[in-house]
Amino acid sequence: MNKTSNVRDLAAIAKQVRREIVEMITHAKSGHPGGSLSAVEILVTLFFDVLRHDPQNPKWPDRDRFILSKGHATPVLYSVLAECGYTPKDQLNTLRKLGSIYQGHSDVRFLPALEASTGSLGEGLSIGIGMALAAKLDQSPTRVYVVLGDGEIQEGQIWEAAMFAGDKAVDNLVAIVDYNRIQLDGFVNDIMPLEPLADKWRAFNWHAVELDGHDIPALQAAFAEAAATKNKPTVIIAHTVKGKGVSFMENNPKFHGVAPTEEEMDKALMELA
């Protein structure tokens, strides 16, 4: 894979990833397009610019770790892993089919390049803390990145983990909240509002950064700021648009967990041309 800090190149990869997300979920006839599309720039910036990783050597002990705690958005991770060269691109459309390495939610048994099996919300941050602590014990430069859903942080375990990581100053850990404001039953603000969200994390002794989660230079700067922040973990509160890039999916709760039809796919791919 060719790593790059070039914003135009990263944006082009993001567009390709969006196309693959729409195609694979359409072929699967089920899945979660909205929350996959909202996290595209976050994952593309991480995998193609920020993370220290090597698709030729996926178990390199000193690699950075990435956990998609919001495991239902796994199509975005599959697309990025395939674009990096970890897995075959030509099998992306086997998503959710029997025997596919691209299981419905991230599953390390089928895809060992994944760092964790997720799908039951609220668990990824604790796992990430464990990996970060192991890196510290081994005096490894490993940094750990965990993407959380906004609805997901309604889970109590997230705040157990936040309290632990803040207290223990796990500063090689970064949480990214994909704050797309929609969860399965509707708008987050109607179901269980999160504000004041940055203040909550700061109260747990985290360094908090808020940004537009589709702004690649802002993401690059925030990841650099996180790496330079000592004695505190960093949370990046990424304000995003659910369904970003496909007009009829944007901010539409319907596309949290419903696959596009073939006609909708064609329309979406025209928009993403």
Place this chain on the structure above:
Amino acid sequence: METKTKFELKMGMATREAFGRTVVELGRQNKDIVVLDADLSKSTYTHFFAKEFPERFFECGIAEANMIGIGAGLASSGKIPFASSFSCFAINKGFEQLRVAVAYPNVNLKVVGTHSGISIGEDGPSQMSIEDLGLACSLPGFVVLSPADEVSMRALVEAAAAHFGPVFIRAGRPKVPIVHSNQQRFEIGKSVQLIDGRDLTIIATGLLVAEAIRAQETLDAEGISARVVDMYSIKPLDRQAIERAAAETRAIVVAEEHLVSTGLGVRVAQVVAETRPCPMEFVGIEDTYAESGTPEELLEKYGLLAHNIVAACRRALTRK
């Protein structure tokens, strides 16, 4: 295989203390051994490890779900973590994490649940773990161990560390008699025949192994020859020992400090049904929660003493 006909039961340390001491020894031999606890390290005896290896001990506070998740992450990065708490809290509050973060991806985490069963005593049912064996066994890939004394606990903590994959070890609060010799070998998936017998077999685990030995002495005085097996490996089970007991003694009594509906007994019964069906009886906790009391009072009231095993043996023999 060692067999005896007469047993002298000398009091040993609690299995939780044997765990706490053994994990320190393992820590000295292997720097990848790490320990997590959830504000109960003085009770689980992981404070020994915390004192000697503070950098490898993670105090998680009263947050068991997070503790199991952190343990899963440590294990995924090559550590051999032992996460410990009261059994009811580790298993019940951490169950979802044991399922998705540990069992499902087959992560190398060891969970040690102390204060199991009702013999914790006065603290009452909120602290009693009577469901833990059933819940742990329901997790695919988990090894589930239930040592009866300090000798077997020591060996099985070592076996757990040497085994790659998730393991649950059940420990108790009270001091318990030593039932094994120091030369005895213990392996995951095996059992120990403590006493040979012809007329029936008592298969016991944990605290009830010593009671089974006492029951055997009573039966022996009545001219009934009972085999006694310590089934310390709840999963995987020693199927051969069970089949042999069913074939050779033609009656089996299972005794455990756990709900009868989901514990060792039903697992043994499955093997018996699949191999050599024979009369079986079960000594354990019926479909209820216990209450406060001394451990002795509770074991008496809830039917977990030697005389309850003797009565079950007589029932089984009438059905032969």
